[in-house]
Structures are given as C-alpha cells and as structure tokens.
Amino acid sequence: MKLSIYSLKKVLFQGSAQLLNCKTQLGEITVLDNHEPLITVLTKGTMKVVRLPMSNETAGKEEYFEIKSGFLEVRQDNEVRCIVEQ
Amino acid sequence: MSIGGYIKMESPQNIKKRLKSVNNIGQITKAMELVSATKMRKSQEIALASRPYAFAGLELLANLSVLEKSAKLKMPELFEVRKKINKVLFIVVSSDKGLAGAFNSSVFKKFELHLKAEKEDWKHEEHLYLAVGEKANAYLNKKGFKVIKKFVHAGDYTTPEQVLPLSDYIIKGYLNKDFDRVIAVSTHFKSALKQEPHIRRVLPIDFEHVKDTIKEIIPEKGKFAELIKEQNINFVPDEKKVAEYLIEPNPQEVIEKLAEHLFFMQVYHLILEANASEHSARRMAMKTASDNAKDLSETLNLQYNKSRQGKITTEIAEISAGAEAQQ
Numbered sequence A: 001m002k003l004s005i006y007s008l009k010k011v012l013f014q015g016s017a018q019l020l021n022c023k024t025q026l027g028e029i030t031v032l033d034n035h036e037p038l039i040t041v042l043t044k045g046t047m048k049v050v051r052l053p054m055s056n057e058t059a060g061k062e063e064y065f066e067i068k069s070g071f072l073e074v075r076q077d078n079e080v081r082c083i084v085e086q
Numbered sequence B: 001m002s003i004g005g006y007i008k009m010e011s012p013q014n015i016k017k018r019l020k021s022v023n024n025i026g027q028i029t030k031a032m033e034l035v036s037a038t039k040m041r042k043s044q045e046i047a048l049a050s051r052p053y054a055f056a057g058l059e060l061l062a063n064l065s066v067l068e069k070s071a072k073l074k075m076p077e078l079f080e081v082r083k084k085i086n087k088v089l090f091i092v093v094s095s096d097k098g099l100a101g102a103f104n105s106s107v108f109k110k111f112e113l114h115l116k117a118e119k120e121d122w123k124h125e126e127h128l129y130l131a132v133g134e135k136a137n138a139y140l141n142k143k144g145f146k147v148i149k150k151f152v153h154a155g156d157y158t159t160p161e162q163v164l165p166l167s168d169y170i171i172k173g174y175l176n177k178d179f180d181r182v183i184a185v186s187t188h189f190k191s192a193l194k195q196e197p198h199i200r201r202v203l204p205i206d207f208e209h210v211k212d213t214i215k216e217i218i219p220e221k222g223k224f225a226e227l228i229k230e231q232n233i234n235f236v237p238d239e240k241k242v243a244e245y246l247i248e249p250n251p252q253e254v255i256e257k258l259a260e261h262l263f264f265m266q267v268y269h270l271i272l273e274a275n276a277s278e279h280s281a282r283r284m285a286m287k288t289a290s291d292n293a294k295d296l297s298e299t300l301n302l303q304y305n306k307s308r309q310g311k312i313t314t315e316i317a318e319i320s321a322g323a324e325a326q327q
Helices: B012-049 B051-069 B103-117 B134-142 B160-175 B207-215 B239-243 B251-326
Strands: A002-007 A011-024 A027-031 A038-042 A045-051 A062-067 A069-075 A079-085 B087-093 B126-132 B147-151 B181-189 B195-203 B246-248
Touching: A002 A045, A002 B051, A011 A038, A011 A062, A011 A079, A038 B051, A038 B251, A062 A079, A069 B051, A069 B251, A079 B051, B012 B051, B012 B251, B051 B207, B051 B251, B087 B103, B087 B134, B087 B160, B087 B251, B103 B134, B103 B181, B103 B195, B103 B251, B126 B134, B134 B147, B147 B160, B160 B195, B160 B251, B181 B251, B195 B207, B195 B251, B207 B251, B246 B251
Parallel strands: A002 A079, A038 B246, B087 B126, B087 B181, B126 B147
Antiparallel strands: A002 A011, A011 A027, A011 A045, A038 A069, A045 A062, A069 A079, B181 B195
16 A cells, blocks of 8 residues: 655655554554545554565565654555654 | 044054954854855755645545535534634744844734724724744833733744644633634745745634645745645545545544644744744845945945055155255
8 A cells, every 4th residue: 555654844654555553542553455445533652664565675674653643544545644743 | 643634534543443343244144144044945944844744634624624514524613713703812923033134023014014904893802912932022022012922942943842832822722712813923935035924814724724824835936936836736525535434533523633733733834934034034134234244344445545545645745844854
C-alpha cells in the first residue's frame, strides 16, 4: 500500500509499506494492504511501519515514529495517509 | 593650534572620528542584512515543510464535511457562527525585536484602521487583545488596551510546540464563551520584497479562510513560487466515496478533533508567515541602512580630504607669508 505520514515539521514517511501499526482511540490497529476505507483518531504512542521489500536493502525494514496525536485516513485505492502531531 | 581660516569646515580629526563610526555602522548593518537573508530563507522553508500536512488535513475535513450535508453530523462549535457577538478577541502578531523597518508599524496601522472603520457596528462589543511578540505587547499597553495574554520570545523560528499553548488557550476561551469571535492581525508574506498586513477572522473557522491561509504558504513570487503549479489538490470530495468510510470512534468526535488541529495549524502558519515577513523586512531595512552608511562615508571621506587639504594650504600660506615678512 501507498503510505504517507506527515507532521507539521516534515514528511516522516512516504513510500510503499507492508504494514502500519498504530494506536487509535478504540485500541491498537494494524493496517494491511487493501484495508477498507477508514478515518480514525490516533492517540499517543509509537507508530510502526514495515517497508515493502523493494530491494534487499530496504526489505522488511521497520520504522518507528513517536506521536502525540493525529489522524489516519485509509482511502479506497490502497492509499493510507496520516497526519500526526509529534 | 590655530584653525582660524576655516571655521566652517570641521577639523580633520572630528571628521575622521565620524567616518570611523559610520563605517562601523555600515559593517554591522551589512552583517545583519546577510543574517536576515538566511533566516528569511530558512523560515520560508519551514513554512513549506508543513504543506503536505496542511493539504492532507484540509482534504480530510472536506471529506468529513460531506457528512454534514447528509445530516449525519453536526458541525463542531468551532465552525458555528454565533448569533450574538458580545466579545471579540484580537490577536496582534508582531516581532519581538525591532530594527525591522515598517514591519511592526504597518501591522499596527492596519489594526487601527480596522478599529476605526467598523466602529459603528461594534459599539456593543467588548474587545479583548492578545499580543504575539514583544512589540505588539508594548504597543497595546501603550494604547491602554486590555491585553489578556501575551506570547513572546518565540525566537527566530516558531516551532509547533511553542504555538500549541497559544491555540489551546484560544480554543478553550472560545468554547468557554470568553469571546465569540477571534480576529488575527498579522503580516502576509507576498514575496521577499513585499509583505502586507492582513486581517482575518480565525474563529469561528471558515473552510474558505483556512484554504486561503494554506494556499498562501507559497509566496506569490520568488524562489518557491513555482511550487504552485505542481499542486493540484481537489477539495471537492466525491460524496459516494465518503459514504463508504468507516469512521471511528464516531464522525462527531473526529471532526471536533480535526477542527482543533486545523485551527492550530492555521495559527501556526499565521505566525510562521509573520516570521518570514519579519526577517525579510529586516533584511530590506538593513540593506537601506548599509546603503545609506556607504553614501555617508563617501561624503565624509570627501569632506575629510577637503578639510585636510585646506589646512595644508593655510599652513603653507602662513609659512610663505612669514618668510616674506623676514626678507
């Protein structure tokens, strides 16, 4: 899926990802490919992103972002967007 | 030492002293000019870095506001225009430091004009003031206005963390009905050479106003202006698509939270824009000052040479007069 994570200061992540794990108001969720359209509120916690193995270098590489709050929007065309406050 | 013959002309020593200090001033203003130019570019870059966030947030809001039309959801209080306006909060955004040309005074002038222009309708409204920057605080206090809070010493580049208490304070006060409308007076960064004071209503939130603010992140002319062409963002959502969204925990809560975030973002941008304007105004002021210093030092140099020459001439005249008398 296409994932972008934006904060006010910079673009934290932009590219293809396998998996996104984050905390929402209703509990922790993991977004995988072709998730149904969703809009939700993120809460304080760590977001985990697993990169899509494009080449050997970035294969399965995990990235973590500390956030204070934010929003998650899963769109129809396998596109996920987050705006977060750090 | 006798200088009888040239009272009109200053002594070379005095001119030399003045010349030195003028040159020093020139050096200082030149240095400040260069520093401000770098700071201006950096603050512009900071403003641009938050663009993706701003656009994503706005699009999300556009999607959600479709739900409002289908009556599934009430717009949050931050969007609602109150019928009776009793108290109005003015946010005056200025700089902490001076030496920035007309930057601060043009904001204050605009503010005064605004107060004068619509005085009739506002007779029943109570005005409150909030100062951003030391200069605004000093100005409002001098005018005897009621400053309920001040936010100062943000440094050269304002960070989101610094703006958060400000926007929280305003939102709390607004929801508490401490004020019914919030108006911001700040500077709009048109280009490195041109900045304009602007008056905007920030609360209740108007979708169009937020959109304008975000569009203005990109200056109209100059280094970053070409970015405008790249952006092609659609703020008219597809209603069918929106209906399919699963919204957790519920649309009402999401849109309320989003409204707060958008407001925070708007305040952040107002201040960032003021930052960029401050630095470029200072750069221009310092450029004029160093140009003036250069002119002045040239004139003084000429004066110094003339006065020195004059002194030599008189001395020779005195000597030859003395020699002639002895013959």
